[in-house]
Amino acid sequence: MSNLAxxxxxxxxxxxxxxxxxxxxxxxxxxxxxxxxxxxxxxxFMAAGRGGYTGASLSRRTTGSxxxxxxxxxxDSLGDxxxxxxxxxxxxxxxxxxxxxxxxxxxxxVGSGLALQSTPEAKRLGWTQEQAVNWAxxxxxxxxxxxxxSFCDVTRTQNFYGLxxxxxxxxxxxxxxxxxLPMVAVKGSPYKIRVxxxxxxxxxxxxxxxxxxxNLENGNWIYSGIEKDGSxxxxxxxxxxxxxxxxxxxxxxxxxxxxxxxxxxGRRNVLHIFDRLRxxxxxxxxxxxxxxxxxxxxxxxxxxxxxxxxxxxxxTVFVKTPAGEGLNITQSAAAESAGLVTSAGSSTxxxxxxxPLEMGAGLIVDLADGDEIQTADPKRPNTAFDDxxxxxxxxxxxxxxxxxxxxxxxxxxxxxAARAALLEAWRFYLGRRHWLAHFFCQPVFEAFMDEAxxxxxxxxxxxxxxxxxxxxYLSCEWIGDAPGSIDPVKEINAAxxxxxxxxxxxxxxxxxxxxxxxxxxxxQLVREKQMRVRDxxxxxxxxxxxxxxxxxxxxxxxxxxxxxxxxxxx
Numbered sequence: 001m002s003n004l005a006x007x008x009x010x011x012x013x014x015x016x017x018x019x020x021x022x023x024x025x026x027x028x029x030x031x032x033x034x035x036x037x038x039x040x041x042x043x044x045f046m047a048a049g050r051g052g053y054t055g056a057s058l059s060r061r062t063t064g065s066x067x068x069x070x071x072x073x074x075x076d077s078l079g080d081x082x083x084x085x086x087x088x089x090x091x092x093x094x095x096x097x098x099x100x101x102x103x104x105x106x107x108x109x110v111g112s113g114l115a116l117q118s119t120p121e122a123k124r125l126g127w128t129q130e131q132a133v134n135w136a137x138x139x140x141x142x143x144x145x146x147x148x149x150s151f152c153d154v155t156r157t158q159n160f161y162g163l164x165x166x167x168x169x170x171x172x173x174x175x176x177x178x179x180x181l182p183m184v185a186v187k188g189s190p191y192k193i194r195v196x197x198x199x200x201x202x203x204x205x206x207x208x209x210x211x212x213x214x215n216l217e218n219g220n221w222i223y224s225g226i227e228k229d230g231s232x233x234x235x236x237x238x239x240x241x242x243x244x245x246x247x248x249x250x251x252x253x254x255x256x257x258x259x260x261x262x263x264x265x266g267r268r269n270v271l272h273i274f275d276r277l278r279x280x281x282x283x284x285x286x287x288x289x290x291x292x293x294x295x296x297x298x299x300x301x302x303x304x305x306x307x308x309x310x311x312x313x314x315x316t317v318f319v320k321t322p323a324g325e326g327l328n329i330t331q332s333a334a335a336e337s338a339g340l341v342t343s344a345g346s347s348t349x350x351x352x353x354x355x356p357l358e359m360g361a362g363l364i365v366d367l368a369d370g371d372e373i374q375t376a377d378p379k380r381p382n383t384a385f386d387d388x389x390x391x392x393x394x395x396x397x398x399x400x401x402x403x404x405x406x407x408x409x410x411x412x413x414x415x416x417a418a419r420a421a422l423l424e425a426w427r428f429y430l431g432r433r434h435w436l437a438h439f440f441c442q443p444v445f446e447a448f449m450d451e452a453x454x455x456x457x458x459x460x461x462x463x464x465x466x467x468x469x470x471x472x473y474l475s476c477e478w479i480g481d482a483p484g485s486i487d488p489v490k491e492i493n494a495a496x497x498x499x500x501x502x503x504x505x506x507x508x509x510x511x512x513x514x515x516x517x518x519x520x521x522x523x524q525l526v527r528e529k530q531m532r533v534r535d536x537x538x539x540x541x542x543x544x545x546x547x548x549x550x551x552x553x554x555x556x557x558x559x560x561x562x563x564x565x566x567x568x569x570x
Contacts, residue, residue, distance in 0.1 A: 113161025
């Protein structure tokens with residue numbers, strides 16, 4: 001009998017009052033027993049957490065002690081984030097798997113950088129397609145003037161593509177990262193807009209000892225340095241003047257308040273780049289958070305196995321003596337005379353001057369009576385090491401969104417399996433790429449566009465007055481590196497058949513295979529075709545190879561007619 005049935009049976013066992021009621025009023029007694037049974041079942045469910053899910057049961061031996069408190073996104077994470085952040089950074093410094101995982105994600109998501117491809121909405125702007133292309137070319141030229149130099153970085157160190165990698169890596173490592181958009185005039189640059197990357201540690205509450213929310217007099221709350229209004233929208237960010245772990249910031253805790261948006265223009269002043277996993281979540285958690293313990297333990301296990309293999313490779317030898325005093329002075333002197341050790345002129349009567357025995361090639365050493373040699377055999381390398389590590393890495397890869405083959409960069413399966421792993425990883429990379437473009441690249445571009453239009457370097461009538469026109473001007477794509485290819489011939493043939501069947505088009509395939517915009521590729525192909533025809537490297541359309549061009553054929557005909565006329569005159 002189950003525990004629930006036993007509890008219900010015990011509750012329904014009639015007592016003296018039940019027997020009296022059943023004797024004088026049987027119908028009432030039945031109702032009484034039914035009510036008691038219902039109450040017993042309800043009480044049992046409430047006490048034991050029973051319902052339709054066994055995972056919520058508290059009466060099972062496997063889940064009885066699994067008591068998890070219910071908390072909000074911030075209460076479950078804000079107290080743990082500093083420790084998670086520090087441990088994540090330590091793994092990235094010292095764990096090969098951790099460094100490789102984050103490096104692989106950054107390399108495939110950012111790579112050489114997400115490039116701006118302006119796509120203004122010609123129909124909304126009342127332009128022809130040619131006008132839109134010409135305007136986009138001017139905008140992209142201005143963007144490159146700013147983004148491809150260190151003028152865009154407030155520290156004058158990196159260009160915009162380097163800032164993308166720095167921002168994305170920092171968000172993975174620390175859980176989130178911030179970017180300020182100050183206006184700083186620099187000689188040689190027509191633009192004042194700059195990007196300043198702020199590490200996650202610097203955004204903190206004004207009071208160092210407070211980890212929970214701070215309620216301000218105006219009704220706003222500050223959670224881990226982020227000031228929010230009643231609806232949960234960010235109002236301001238409290239940023240430390242120095243990193244708390246820097247030489248300048250140790251012992252100091254002074255924050256400055258940066259409004260999230262401009263008071264008059266609504267311009268975004270601070271960008272908060274993080275992956276929001278729960279409603280009302282204020283700060284992000286590091287990318288490695290779900291697997292920090294597994295990575296740490298795996299590193300310890302790997303170090304232990306490596307050390308055991310090293311000890312085994314050294315072939316350590318121990319000398320066992322009957323008295324347990326080790327090699328005595330006479331044996332040390334004998335070993336020295338045999339050339340096994342040297343005393344460097346020391347007296348053999350002084351045990352403190354003895355040199356340790358070392359193994360040599362082809363040496364034969366006499367031992368005293370009762371002495372014997374024992375060797376250390378740690379049974380390494382461990383034959384089960386590789387399979388065990390692979391099993392752990394598969395779980396780690398599943399949590400990080402990376403297939404095992406991609407995580408360890410080891411493709412030994414078939415072509416189909418390797419391609420499936422790469423495609424699965426590429427879907428993850430594309431999601432992260434769109435995330436980075438939305439939270440970082442696009443807001444920075446909008447701030448750049450605001451200044452470019454305001455100082456007159458870009459002509460955009462109605463940009464500041466009509467939100468619809470502004471959106472049409474800002475329409476763009478962020479193009480990254482193309483994915484790798486295992487068998488280019490097969491993939492090109494498959495793309496060709498998809499286009500021929502009508503299930504895809506050249507624009508989609510160009511983006512998927514080469515990571516380029518088809519209109520740009522097509523325009524370049526047209527220019528190359530015209531150049532080759534002009535220079536005589538290939539015939540024009542409708543003309544066979546080796547045949548003269550129409551102009552040359554006309555000149556040849558004209559020359560023949562003139563020569564014929566001269567002969568007739570003669």
